[in-house]
Amino acid sequence: MTRADAAAPGTRPCLWPPSFSAAIVDFDGTLADTWRLWRRVDEIFFATRGLPFDESAALTISTLGFEAGARWCVGRYRLRDEVSDIVDEWNRLGAALYETDVRLRPGAEAYLRALRGRGVRLALATTNVPEVLRAMRHVDVDALFDEVVCGRDVSRGKDHPDIYLEAARRLGARPESCAVFEDILPGVRSAARAGMATVGVRSSDPRQPVRELRAAAGAWLDDWEGLAG
Structure with missing residues (x-):
């Protein structure tokens, strides 16, 4: 059963109907169990x-x-x-x-397509490189996202907000109109510092600091199924 609970104080994004006009989504752990x-x-x-x-x-x-x-x-x-x-x-x-x-987690593609149907622009923000993304047989990122920003496109890692700000810039969106979906704590914290709404996503990685991530994120997501109602 999907849970999309409000978590940390501050910006609390509504996932459906979306309260944001642009979504910036991580890949590894967030969209795919890798x-x-x-x-x-x-x-x-x-x-x-x-x-x-x-x-x-x-x-x-x-x-x-x-x-x-x-x-x-x-x-x-x-x-x-x-x-x-x-x-x-x-x-x-x-x-x-x-x-x-590699395949997307259940419900992820349906939610992304539902967001686009609502006019929400989508960016993938990943430390992967295009060559790795293009190697996938079962996931077509170019068909799902308006923009793809890779780690090599910015000068610092996700412990800084550079990749999320670059994604927002490419989408033509203000930071405060964006929601960032992430499974790593440094990413959630840096996106929040940039003024973006944040959604912490539970991954299958047993090393994930779930308690700290839930406390840091504006909303929490256990899985992707059933999000679009």
Whole structure:
């Protein structure tokens, strides 16, 4: 059963009918259950360098995005790899898994299409790169979203609001007219600092800090089914 509960004080978006004119939506964890896929990529990355898997590092990388995450790994583990080579490795491994394994969560596509039917403009804001997104056989992001903003399009990770502000700019929307759907705490907090309404989305990742995320978000979503009534 879907729950879309009001949570933190401040802007409390209504999900249906939508109280916002633009929606900015994360992909991994939020729209698609991909944490096991990226965990596998991280496990391969660490194993091929003779390093034990580092759970906290995996969380840091997911927030920073590819290039900043690769640069952080080089410094943290004193790697001899070039940052660009690490990014290429992650993209190659990810694209191979995305091609066949990734599908949207139940109800997500129906809700996105219902929002568009109400005139809400949609942007995808993801730390992924276009090459990985295009590899998917079962998800056509260009058909679902008016704009797609990737991590490499901005200079900082989701612990800063850059990607959400860029998405709003491309949509021609003011920050206060946007709702951001996210499953990570740094993203919810930075979007809120930018003046956007926020919707925390429960993911299947057991590492997700659900209590903190619910407290930080303006609304909470357990799943996507039945949102459009």
